[in-house]
Amino acid sequence: MxxxxxxxxxxxxxxxxxxxxxxxLHLSLSxxxxxxxxxxxxxxxxxxxxxxxxxxxxxxxxLQCYEGLDAAQAIYEWNYQRQLLAIRAASEDGETGKxxxxxxxxxxxxxxxxxxxxxxxxxxxxxLIDEIDRADEEFEAYLLEILSxxxxxxxxxxxxxxxxxxxxxLTANGTRDLSDALRRRCLYAHVPYPDLExxxxxxxxxxxxxxxRLCAQIVAFVQSLRKQELEKKPGIAEMLDFAAALMGLGxxxxxxxPAILHATLATLLxxxxxxxxxxxxxxxxxxxxxx
Amino acid sequence: MTRVTKFxxxxxxxxxxxxxxxxxxRDNGLRLGVGETGLALQALAQINAANPNDARRALKxxxxxxxxxxxxxxxxxxxxxxxGGRVKTRMMPTAxxxxxDNIQSTREARGETSGSSGDISTPDGGTGEAESxxxxxxxxxxxxxxxKKDLRDLVxxxxxxxxxxxxxxxxxxxxxxxxxxxxxxxxxxQIHFRKVMRQSLATGGEPxxxxxxxxxxxxxxxxAICDVSGSMTVYSRIFLAFLAGLMxxxxxxxxxxxxxxxxxxTEALRDKDALRALARLSLLADGFAGGxxxxxxxxxxxxxxxxxxxxxxTVVMILSDGYDTGAPERISDALVRLKQRGCxxxxxxxxxGWDGYAPTARAMAxxxxxxxxxxxxxxxxxxxxLETELARL
Numbered sequence: 024m025x026x027x028x029x030x031x032x033x034x035x036x037x038x039x040x041x042x043x044x045x046x047x048l049h050l051s052l053s054x055x056x057x058x059x060x061x062x063x064x065x066x067x068x069x070x071x072x073x074x075x076x077x078x079x080x081x082x083x084x085x086l087q088c089y090e091g092l093d094a095a096q097a098i099y100e101w102n103y104q105r106q107l108l109a110i111r112a113a114s115e116d117g118e119t120g121k122x123x124x125x126x127x128x129x130x131x132x133x134x135x136x137x138x139x140x141x142x143x144x145x146x147x148x149x150x151l152i153d154e155i156d157r158a159d160e161e162f163e164a165y166l167l168e169i170l171s172x173x174x175x176x177x178x179x180x181x182x183x184x185x186x187x188x189x190x191x192x193l194t195a196n197g198t199r200d201l202s203d204a205l206r207r208r209c210l211y212a213h214v215p216y217p218d219l220e221x222x223x224x225x226x227x228x229x230x231x232x233x234x235x236r237l238c239a240q241i242v243a244f245v246q247s248l249r250k251q252e253l254e255k256k257p258g259i260a261e262m263l264d265f266a267a268a269l270m271g272l273g274x275x276x277x278x279x280x281p282a283i284l285h286a287t288l289a290t291l292l293x294x295x296x297x298x299x300x301x302x303x304x305x306x307x308x309x310x311x312x313x314x
Numbered sequence: 315m316t317r318v319t320k321f322x323x324x325x326x327x328x329x330x331x332x333x334x335x336x337x338x339x340r341d342n343g344l345r346l347g348v349g350e351t352g353l354a355l356q357a358l359a360q361i362n363a364a365n366p367n368d369a370r371r372a373l374k375x376x377x378x379x380x381x382x383x384x385x386x387x388x389x390x391x392x393x394x395x396x397x398g399g400r401v402k403t404r405m406m407p408t409a410x411x412x413x414x415d416n417i418q419s420t421r422e423a424r425g426e427t428s429g430s431s432g433d434i435s436t437p438d439g440g441t442g443e444a445e446s447x448x449x450x451x452x453x454x455x456x457x458x459x460x461x462k463k464d465l466r467d468l469v470x471x472x473x474x475x476x477x478x479x480x481x482x483x484x485x486x487x488x489x490x491x492x493x494x495x496x497x498x499x500x501x502x503x504q505i506h507f508r509k510v511m512r513q514s515l516a517t518g519g520e521p522x523x524x525x526x527x528x529x530x531x532x533x534x535x536x537x538a539i540c541d542v543s544g545s546m547t548v549y550s551r552i553f554l555a556f557l558a559g560l561m562x563x564x565x566x567x568x569x570x571x572x573x574x575x576x577x578x579x580t581e582a583l584r585d586k587d588a589l590r591a592l593a594r595l596s597l598l599a600d601g602f603a604g605g606x607x608x609x610x611x612x613x614x615x616x617x618x619x620x621x622x623x624x625x626x627x628t629v630v631m632i633l634s635d636g637y638d639t640g641a642p643e644r645i646s647d648a649l650v651r652l653k654q655r656g657c658x659x660x661x662x663x664x665x666x667g668w669d670g671y672a673p674t675a676r677a678m679a680x681x682x683x684x685x686x687x688x689x690x691x692x693x694x695x696x697x698x699x700l701e702t703e704l705a706r707l
Contacts, residue, residue, distance in 0.1 A: 026361065043374060046361070046371035046374075049360070101511065110514065110515075160625060203379070206380065211376075212375055213378075213385075
């Protein structure tokens with residue numbers, strides 16, 4: 024598969040990828056390197072992994088990172104309650120210590136968490152490590168080890184090597200800077216807000232029955248809104264919500280009713296300061312320009 | 315469209331060209347190792363490398379690592395590979411002798427750019443370090459003071475002892491930052507099941523003891539950056555004593571001074587003898603009580619030491635009055651960069667203690683939105699009073 028066929032395949036799944044992104048994904052697949060995607064919230068970083076899994080016809084395994092994420096939630100955990108029960112039951116049956124130990128530290132009592140699960144699949148899955156910058160640095164270091172070796176050591180069971188190498192996608196949106204070591208290990212693609220044409224085709228792909236006129240107005244309006252000084256710029260998901268809201272209200276032209284425009288802005292502007300920054304008059308002026 | 319660079323006939327091959335390109339990128343500030351060159355060649359094998367656009371995209375994903383580098387990359391790519399058909403012999407790594415290897419003079423190596431300051435024949439705008447009357451425009455706070463001031467005159471050992479106590483208490487207040495990752499502990503709030511299992515094996519599956527686990531307190535590091543420019547002279551005594559105390563109380567703390575440039579004073583202040591520490595500091599703080607360039611100093615901190623020493627378990631404490639001779643945006647930009655590393659920023663401003671003070675200094679106004687705490691401090695008592703505030707951070 025070349026990168027252009029990958030791009031087309033993703034478009035068929037409803038994701039319009041830029042050339043840079045498609046190339047980075049293609050290389051990541053063919054070189055077996057993890058791919059780090061960076062960009063503002065709401066530009067479709069997480070969606071890339073979902074679509075890629077669909078294109079590859081494989082499973083998507085997702086690890087959502089947060090501060091304090093530790094090995095027990097990311098890699099594996101023993102099912103302690105079952106282990107305790109098994110030990111009690113064994114002592115009733117008169118089972119010896121050795122066999123009990125072998126039994127309770129076996130696969131049956133192991134709870135797989137995303138990272139372990141990802142390396143034990145028959146078919147290479149897509150492993151999405153979402154918002155890696157939210158996890159703390161200790162975890163980042165641990166992740167580095169897994170991403171280079173693709174093996175996990177469980178003291179009671181020994182080392183588990185990957186049956187298949189998962190396709191790894193990491194996303195970050197700049198909560199903190201990532202370590203250079205992690206950046207160096209990964210291929211990199213920056214996902215910007217889409218340009219006018221890309222965004223138009225995203226909107227048409229998602230809502231095929233939207234009128235050309237409204238479609239062009241919505242995209243031009245959202246794009247001009249992103250140029251304003253806002254705390255949280257509207258992403259693609261917000262743009263799609265906005266379009267859905269307008270279509271649901273049966274609006275054919277963005278400028279026809281200021282009250283509706285003002286009300287539907289709730290789908291785009293998500294903080295009080297941003298709402299204040301774009302009063303109805305400015306919204307109308309932007310809509311007028313878009314039309 | 316720009317034309318593809320023609321390489322010399324003696325060109326040793328694509329691998330050498332790639333090495334030349336990596337050298338070109340390194341020259342432009344991208345941090346790349348040997349591994350990336352190999353990876354780039356592998357990447358080109360996977361695509362149609364004859365298509366410049368494909369090659370550009372492939373190399374971009376390999377060589378860049380953050381948004382700024384990605385934005386810069388296309389220009390760098392074009393300047394190397396699409397050089398309008400000019401023959402580029404000097405881009406071969408073997409054909410470019412490293413200047414520093416055989417030329418000793420620093421002036422030669424730096425070329426034209428070294429003439430920006432301190433040159434006898436070209437007076438500059440008075441922003442450099444040692445000019446006295448470059449263009450006859452002598453702005454007092456803009457010029458570094460070269461008279462050496464002995465800090466031992468300023469700071470008394472008793473102050474340091476008192477400051478040490480305060481620094482200890484502040485450090486303890488900051489220590490109380492809980493982690494969400496749990497560790498085994500004698501009196502924990504959760505049962506440590508892994509240990510329960512292990513220990514119960516010895517007693518035939520009967521869990522006699524219940525080991526606990528708890529969120530450990532993670533220490534926060536204090537990184538103090540102290541302004542010792544002319545406008546701060548009266549407060550320097552207190553702040554330097556505080557820094558000296560802090561360094562002695564907390565082995566992980568870090569301290570910096572700035573006036574027109576930034577100096578790391580951690581090592582000097584760790585000297586066992588308090589007075590000798592100050593003597594060493596006097597040597598380092600050349601330019602003490604001169605002009606202040608807060609923006610530039612913070613910016614260079616964010617770009618150099620900040621990258622190594624500041625993380626999400628750091629509190630950056632800035633001791634300054636916020637009177638800056640540079641552009642006010644520089645300060646807020648630098649603070650944003652620091653903030654991105656996940657640290658907390660505290661600004662202690664001696665002037666805030668004055669009646670009716672509003673952060674009118676433009677620099678201060680720009681910095682305010684990025685601060686976690688903005689307080690007055692011009693005596694050791696004020697610093698001691700911070701304890702409760704810091705505990706709440």
